[in-house]
Amino acid sequence: MAHRHDPNDGGEFQSPALERLVRGLSRLPGLGRKSATRIALHLVAKESPAAELVEAVNEAREQVRNCSRCGAITEPDPCRICTSERRDPSQLCVVASPVDVLPFEKAGFFRGRYFVLGGLLSPLDGVRADDLPFDRLASRIDEDGVAEIIIALDASVEGETTALYVQRLFEGRDLRLSRLATGIPVGGALAYTDEVTLQRAFQFRRGF
Amino acid sequence: MQIRSARISGFRNLQETRFDFSSRVNVVVGRNGEGKTNLLEALNYFALGRSHRGARNDELIAFDAEALHVELGVVEESGAELACEYGLGRNNGRRFRLDGEALRRRADLVGRLATVFFNPDSIRLVRGSPQRRRHFVDQGIAEIDPSYLVHLTAFQRALKQKTGLLRDVRHGAVDGRRIRDDLEAWNREIATHAAVVCRERGAYANLMTPFADAAHRELAGDEETLRVVYRPRLETAAARVFTEDDAGAPGNPLETPSRTPSEGNPPEAEKPGEIGSLEQDIFKELSYIVGSEIQRGRPLNGPQMDDFEVRLSGSPDEGGEAPGLDLRTYGSQGETRSAAIALILARSDVLHRRRQVRPVLFLDDIFSELDRERTRRLQNMAIRAHQVFVATARPDDLGDWRPADLCAWRVDGGAFTQVKDPTAPL
Numbered sequence: 001m002a003h004r005h006d007p008n009d010g011g012e013f014q015s016p017a018l019e020r021l022v023r024g025l026s027r028l029p030g031l032g033r034k035s036a037t038r039i040a041l042h043l044v045a046k047e048s049p050a051a052e053l054v055e056a057v058n059e060a061r062e063q064v065r066n067c068s069r070c071g072a073i074t075e076p077d078p079c080r081i082c083t084s085e086r087r088d089p090s091q092l093c094v095v096a097s098p099v100d101v102l103p104f105e106k107a108g109f110f111r112g113r114y115f116v117l118g119g120l121l122s123p124l125d126g127v128r129a130d131d132l133p134f135d136r137l138a139s140r141i142d143e144d145g146v147a148e149i150i151i152a153l154d155a156s157v158e159g160e161t162t163a164l165y166v167q168r169l170f171e172g173r174d175l176r177l178s179r180l181a182t183g184i185p186v187g188g189a190l191a192y193t194d195e196v197t198l199q200r201a202f203q204f205r206r207g208f
Numbered sequence: 209m210q211i212r213s214a215r216i217s218g219f220r221n222l223q224e225t226r227f228d229f230s231s232r233v234n235v236v237v238g239r240n241g242e243g244k245t246n247l248l249e250a251l252n253y254f255a256l257g258r259s260h261r262g263a264r265n266d267e268l269i270a271f272d273a274e275a276l277h278v279e280l281g282v283v284e285e286s287g288a289e290l291a292c293e294y295g296l297g298r299n300n301g302r303r304f305r306l307d308g309e310a311l312r313r314r315a316d317l318v319g320r321l322a323t324v325f326f327n328p329d330s331i332r333l334v335r336g337s338p339q340r341r342r343h344f345v346d347q348g349i350a351e352i353d354p355s356y357l358v359h360l361t362a363f364q365r366a367l368k369q370k371t372g373l374l375r376d377v378r379h380g381a382v383d384g385r386r387i388r389d390d391l392e393a394w395n396r397e398i399a400t401h402a403a404v405v406c407r408e409r410g411a412y413a414n415l416m417t418p419f420a421d422a423a424h425r426e427l428a429g430d431e432e433t434l435r436v437v438y439r440p441r442l443e444t445a446a447a448r449v450f451t452e453d454d455a456g457a458p459g460n461p462l463e464t465p466s467r468t469p470s471e472g473n474p475p476e477a478e479k480p481g482e483i484g485s486l487e488q489d490i491f492k493e494l495s496y497i498v499g500s501e502i503q504r505g506r507p508l509n510g511p512q513m514d515d516f517e518v519r520l521s522g523s524p525d526e527g528g529e530a531p532g533l534d535l536r537t538y539g540s541q542g543e544t545r546s547a548a549i550a551l552i553l554a555r556s557d558v559l560h561r562r563r564q565v566r567p568v569l570f571l572d573d574i575f576s577e578l579d580r581e582r583t584r585r586l587q588n589m590a591i592r593a594h595q596v597f598v599a600t601a602r603p604d605d606l607g608d609w610r611p612a613d614l615c616a617w618r619v620d621g622g623a624f625t626q627v628k629d630p631t632a633p634l
Contacts, residue, residue: 121369121390121393121394122369123369123370123372123373123376123390124368124369124372128373128376128382128386128387128390129387129389129390129393130382130386157362157365157366157369157397158369160362160397160400161366161369161393161394161396161397162393164393164396164397165389165390165392165393168389168392168393168396169389194315195354195355196355196358199355
């Protein structure tokens with residue numbers, strides 16, 4: 001039997017306050033009602049970390065911002081990557097969202113800088129070229145003397161189209177434009193590679 | 209490919225049953241509504257990854273059951289045995305298993321169990337909408353080349369985005385002059401995939417034409433020539449994949465003979481650079497109409513408007529070189545039915561030619577749509593290469609058809625009884 005979750009009578013908890021908390025938590029990414037309930041009960045228990053959490057959330061909200069130059073998540077603005085002398089300003093990696101910076105930084109091989117678009121072209125989600133910061137990207141290229149743009153966008157229809165747009169936008173300039181390759185994952189078994197990835201890997205095969 | 213056995217539980221009105229099928233011909237007789245089509249649907253579900261009738265889980269699961277489960281014993285061409293299982297739950301859960309191992313993506317299912325399904329609806333293939341023919345051909349291509357689906361899906365997704373963009377203009381949400389760069393990017397992405405779609409559709413029409421023609425000659429018992437001709441809406445695609453000089457005036461029965469070779473479309477070029485330049489040509493053609501698209505607020509050209517002609521021309525001594533009659537418009541009831549069946553059988557032949565796979569053939573209530581002569585010919589053609597499942601409400605339609613290795617069942621209220629003589633009155 002399914003429970004009724006009427007906020008007015010407090011749902012299954014006999015507590016409208018708890019019901020409200022569970023609902024709020026279950027709206028967070030990756031949390032279903034079950035996990036939300038577990039967390040909520042933990043938060044209202046005697047030894048609750050709630051006060052510290054609230055403080056941490058507020059502080060993070062105060063301190064964390066998007067870098068005004070590249071759009072990455074940062075505390076100092078501009079971010080350390082944008083201001084670091086050790087990063088090569090001539091290489092600019094264009095990504096869709098701030099989280100896409102993280103795997104690059106974790107791997108640590110890339111010594112250039114980033115530019116976060118904050119989205120991909122997708123009219124069905126109301127995103128057109130006007131809504132993405134391409135003019136800021138252009139001035140960034142001029143200011144920093146960028147010589148190479150590496151487009152690192154999703155291999156989806158929206159990602160491909162956005163990549164095509166960026167390419168078209170800068171193709172007349174004295175710039176190297178490149179895109180991430182697609183292919184067989186390192187350590188991956190050939191036999192379990194899907195047909196399309198395999199086809200691409202074959203199409204863009206390299207000489208020794 | 210053969211389905212040797214099935215264990216079915218919780219599927220619509222079918223009582224829990226274990227079947228051992230004939231490797232050649234299986235016949236189910238029963239009145240309408242007793243469960244004939246349900247059995248074929250249960251057998252075909254694994255092949256498609258969905259119901260051929262488009263039914264939801266809830267409709268497929270027996271009213272008194274929480275879930276359904278079907279296990280098929282399949283034998284491949286190589287003689288290898290395959291256990292194909294699927295289960296559906298009321299909470300929209302779906303599980304597919306192959307030899308006990310769960311399949312994670314629906315794409316992994318494609319082509320594992322190949323089937324061809326005929327019912328009275330499928331014989332509208334020739335007379336029906338262009339969308340029906342595009343879908344038929346697209347499915348046929350995907351059977352022999354799964355990567356085609358990726359391009360088709362990407363094309364459809366990009367087209368949907370473009371349609372959304374133009375809709376915003378039409379509704380005044382955005383100024384048409386401000387989206388030209390957006391449109392250009394979408395057109396470029398569309399062209400990438402449209403080039404593959406157009407090229408593959410043209411190649412498939414060529415590939416299937418000789419098979420369709422042979423099947424049609426045998427089925428109709430005459431010497432007329434049947435051709436499947438790809439008619440892309442994009443002119444650049446038409447010029448590339450179809451270069452006959454009579455590209456205009458489709459369907460004009462008064463066209464003078466002698467202008468078109470009867471061999472179907474010319475073979476498509478296989479040069480490596482072909483796709484690249486077709487892509488550029490399509491992009492140019494789409495760019496050319498951007499202004500009108502903005503004005504009209506919707507996409508005006510592309511593979512989403514393609515069609516396939518099905519042409520029938522007379523025997524050589526009465527002008528067999530003629531482009532022939534376009535059956536989509538001018539075919540009689542009987543002609544379009546025979547042509548549709550020939551096309552569907554041709555799809556099986558193409559699959560066999562390219563992948564060495566013979567699909568299992570389902571004939572659901574199809575004989576009542578054909579005259580006796582054609583029924584008998586179809587029966588003989590069907591069993592020559594395929595394992596066949598026949599469902600019929602009128603045992604009379606089987607006539608004196610008694611192929612070897614025939615297994616027959618009667619179904620009443622979802623309960624199956626094996627019978628010796630399928631033509632005994634119900």
